[in-house]
Amino acid sequence: MKTLGNHIVFLLVFGAGFHAQAQCPVDTKAFEVGETLKYNAYYNWGFIWLNAGEAEFNVSSKWYNGRKVLHLWAYGTTFKSYDWIFTVREKYQSYVDPETLMPLWYERDVKEGSYTAFENYTFDYANHLIHTYVQKRDRPGVNGTLELTPCLLDVMTAIYYFRSVDFNRYTAGDKIPIHMILDSHAYRLYIRYLGKETVKTRNKNAYKCIKCAIQLVEGTMFKGDEDAVVWVTDDENKIPVIVEAQIVVGSVKAILSETKGVKNSEQ
DSSP states (O other): OHHHHHHHOOOOOOGGGGGGHHHSOOOTTTTTHHHHHHHEEEEEEEEEEEEEEEEEEEEEEETTEEEEEEEEEEEEEEEEGGTTTTTTEEEHHHHHHHOTTTTTEEEEEEEEEEEEOOOOEEEETTTTEEEEEETTTSOOOOOEEEEEEEEEEEEEHHHHHTTOOOOOGTTTTOOOEEEETTTTTEEEEEEEEEEEEEEEEEEOOOOEEEEEEEOOOOOOSSSSSEEEEEEEEESSSSOOEEEEEEEEEEEEEEEEEEEEEEESOOE
């Protein structure tokens, strides 16, 4: 995925759209309103790992079109002292159905080096359309529509959908398909289950984890045609602990630094 949740580094269903719930079953027991996850972002430049940024993910509750939905919100940033290497300022937010995790509304506002982009999507399940507004660099914004196919996720919902996967159903090497919209294009990507490992973070905390590789989309940050490797806790929370990926200026690693409001008892 293009950002993998700010370098970590992947729904309201109206009227006729209710069929999507049966086609895209998810288990939302991994998180709840009030959860906050914080990460330190490390960039590899030559042989040096620099603690050059941070990211945060939040789950809250909002009202949208007369009903309560989940608000998934995240930001990622490089520290100003390291902006000379590669500047990152990213904000993402989605309104999603708390039972199906299908997206209703999504917004992305990013700066990656000299590249800037703003995207806004409204998911119209009744008419099977996505109403889009996209503005890149200094070009005028463009309104458009896309076909809304079943089980199509945005960046934020893809991340939380990943946390809903029951990996006990898979064996090492299995691929789990995921359908995601990014830059007004729908991509059919995959998560590859690699097995289980125990990992340690820089503060020496040890976590029993599920290890996966996630297919990336080529963009300004990532090279594409390569996998990001993700370790998530092997428990009901499936919290991403470490994410590693190759980027255009080296490699990046995000490491869990703080949790708050975790739904289930931690390891």
